Amino acid sequence: MHDLNYFREHLDLFEQMARHRGIELDLDGFRALDRERRELITAAERSKAERNKASEEIARLKKAGQDASGLIAEMKRVSDRIKQDDERIALLDERLREFLLIVPNLPHPSVPVGRGEQDNVEVRRWGTPPQFSFAPRPHWEVGERAGILDLPRAAIIAGTRFALYKGAGARLERALANFFLDLHTQEHGYTEILPPFVANRASLVGTGHLPKFAGDMFRLEGTGLWLTPTAEVQLTNLYRDETLDADALPIKVCAWTACFRSEAGAAGKDTRGIARQHQFQKVELFKFTRPEQSYDELESLVRDAEAVLQRLGIHYRVVQLCTADIGFASAKTYDLEVWLPSTGAFKEISSCSNCEAFQARRAAIRYRPKGGKSDFVHTLNGSGLAVGRTWLAVVENYQQTDGSIVVPEALRPYMGTDRIPAPAAAKA
């Protein structure tokens, strides 16, 4: 959320932002609301000043044993008027808040202006696509043939867009998560957090998921709780309503969690396989930083995520998202995209964003520089990585002619084997 005063004084910036992101913003509506609110506040406060003065006078008269009934009667009328004004002001405050809560963040000046994902800019590539002597199969075929993935049974248990991993497939999922966590905690300096998998309304408003994106999440009926769509939610709210010690920044945390998305708007995309699921696992990287260091920290966050793919030896590229494609809360976002041999294309596997003070303002996360006034921190988040999509990338990139899957070296300690056996050898 944006600061009201800043918003009011920089309407031109927000107009430009709306154009660049391709959204509608009712700025005329804002102006009218804002003007009426301020006029009413001025009037109400004048009345309150009058009442406060009269109250002192009443106290003085009573102490002196004199009659104050005339003044009291007059103040009764003033108080009634104040009450009416205050009610109207509260209503306008609420409207204003509702408006500001759905205004997205301002993109950083370095973000390319664009109209959609076709305008995203490739920043760099790592590695090369693997060579196959056969036509590489999509991951669901490789997985089902090897007996490590069972989507039909997942559909019976829960429905479509849920996955069931089996045997080495389940272990691969677990191995990936452990490998990610060990790398980030032992080599990149993140502290591991294991948070709740549900979040309350205030937490989701803090990150920007509510009120605008309620339709993309699962709500737990009758509880006021939601299944978390990303650990970004829990990690952002780790310090909601707190003031952090400036010397403690940057604070780097990571978390493995399940993530749940109803993806109401995604029907028809990625319908085969496990790329787009209602439930998936993710290891999230997260930083609380001082404003002046956040963009350096974003670059290193991206490198931390990239390190995972480098260790796994999977070809990928880094893409900077354009203004039309960055998320609601983000000021700047890099995506990591892995190479998928079955489609001969890159697929998003991580998204790393600097939200600047956008979420910190919503969630009231501050820091206090020594001897200075407290200010909002910057929050950064990134997938390090999405486990399910990494599973898929490993299976596709390391599939063999006979249907077996070579385990990347970095995963062998976690898998206890260097190969997931071929279908013929796999048990049903």
Place this chain on the structure above:
RNA sequence: GGAGGAGUGGCCGAGCGGUUGAAGGCGGCGGUCUUGAAAACCGCUAGGCCCGAAAGGGUCUCGGGGGUUCGAAUCCCUCCUCCUCCGCCA
């Protein structure tokens, strides 16, 4: 889930319905003193919003919300959180 207790400024802790934004202490900042430091002493030490070019003025905030009243930290209702005891449970 049941019963009881508590929520005041960065922290501790006072606070008869009427100069209480809030005593006192601690902590923090500045100063005096000192070669330096400590001690001692003196002063300063919340934020939001509105008006204003500024200086400054006004207003709101004592867990949240609502009510009573001319006036609420102080009275009433309600919600939340924490603590204690009981129950249930992996």
